[in-house]
Amino acid sequence: MPRKYSFLQVFWPAIVAGGTLTILLGIWTFNTFLPSEGESIPPDSLKIIWLWLVGGLLITAATIYFCHTRLRALSKSLEDLTGLIPELHASPISSHSIPPWFPEGDRLFKNLTSFGTNAQKELDLQRQKILEKETILSILMEGYVALDLKQTILDLNSAAAEMLQIDESKARNEFFGSLIRHVVLLDLVKKVLGCGKEIQDDIEIRTDERSLYLQVLCRPLIESGISEGIGLPPNSGSSPSTMEKQIGVLILLNDITQLQRLETVRRDFIANVSHELKTPITSIKGSVETLLQEEEMDGSTLNRFLKIIARHSDRLNSIIEDLLTLSRIEQGQLTGVEHLQVTSINQLIQQVIQVCEHSASEKGIKLEMNGDEILDAAVNPPLLEQALINLVENAIKYSDPKSLVTLSLEKQADKFIIYVKDQGFGIEAMHLERIFERFYRIDVARSRKLGGTGLGLSIVKHIIQAHQGTVSVNSTPGEGSTFLIKIPFIEMNPI
Secondary structure (H helix, E strand, C coil): CCCCCCHHHHHHHHHHHHHHHHHHHHHHHHHHHCCCCCCCCCHHHHHHHHHHHHHHHHHHHHHHHHHHHHHHHHHHHHHHHHHHCCCHHHCCCCHHHCCCCCHHHHHHHHHHHHHHHHHHHHHHHHHHHHHHHHHHHHHCCCEEEEEECCCEEEEECHHHHHHHCCCHHHHCCCEHHHHCCCHHHHHHHHHHHHHCCCEEEEEEEECCCCEEEEEEEEEEEEHHHHHHCCCCCCCCCCCCCCCCCEEEEEEEEEECHHHHHHHHHHHHHHHHHHHHHHHHHHHHHHHHHHHHHCCCCCHHHHHHHHHHHHHHHHHHHHHHHHHHHHHHHHCCCCCCHHHCEEEEHHHHHHHHHHHHHHHHHHCCCEEEEECCCCCEEEECHHHHHHHHHHHHHHHHHCECCCCEEEEEEEECCCEEEEEEECCECCCCHHHHCCCCCCCCCCCHHHHHHCCCCCCHHHHHHHHHHHCCCEEEEEEECCCEEEEEEEEECCCCCCC
């Protein structure tokens, strides 16, 4: 490959050679054609002298012009290469724009292009990693908030913003204390900033709509771990070492509202079932002790105590039966495809009305079914009938005498809906969310007086859930309630 000589290598020799040649020509011309002292210059000699002078000047001018044009081209190439540096990935110039007499520029271009290609690949890789981390952090159920030493928000994810009820797009670079008014949470942050150790606690955040229970873990944000994404300290629970500088606090939030609610339901269930079982057992035990102590007792008194024992024995049996029914439904013993049958929902509702008609007639309550739409669906007939009986009996118990209880059926594209509407006392909004819990009663005294176990609506909910459906209630105090059972159509595979 022939060697390329740079213009910079021939620039100064060309200038020196051109100037030297002009000077030497001038000296030679004057020495040759200049006459001796006292003689005049012949016209031919004068003409030759001028020709040589003009020729020398032209050579000098040509040399200067050549160098000037090359210098301008060189300056343009250097400007192009300089403009290439800020945006290497864009490659604004191509290799053929480098003059062939400037091999240094060509080598510089190739090096810059190689560097730009590698830098772009590394930049794309880092952007991909950042995007992956942001995606993972954004979909986490757990929330996190990163603060600096001045409690300015460095970063947070959507889960944390939702839990703390703050605007994620405006929260960054804001003072944490100006957005959060929870004293316990702010104290946890201050303690971690002060001691540099991990601290955990449970807090409750109350809003107008709900109460949120959060498990909060505050740990030091260590500089050595910032490159890992969110600056997790390698040794949690210990103060930063001399090699690890604390630069803030990382707050990890875990929503335990559902767990807290389940724990509350569990405690309430244990307390309620103990109380519900204790009440009839105490009455039975008291009646038996009275009968044992009274050796001589008249027939009417004996009969009264025996009725008490029988009534509370029936109540105890009802509670146990309802608990066993709930247990079997939850364990799937009464559910599943093998228990489903294509059933006429209209006939099933008519059967429910027949079963409950006697208790309704005792209060002068009328039961009727609205609509004449014929509907067949795959259901568990005994379970769905039990759920409807529970709802109708509740409607009868909590309705005024001589009122109306209506059952109606609606068919939709993917499900059917059964409405049970009464004209009873109605339910206040504060109770609607919990009426399907076990042993939950709106009016404890009235419920016990009417013979309720507190498990009827809970059984209804579990039966409908076993059909992959939902049950809900709309109610206005003093006007009555409407229970809605929504069950999707289930296809029965032929055997």
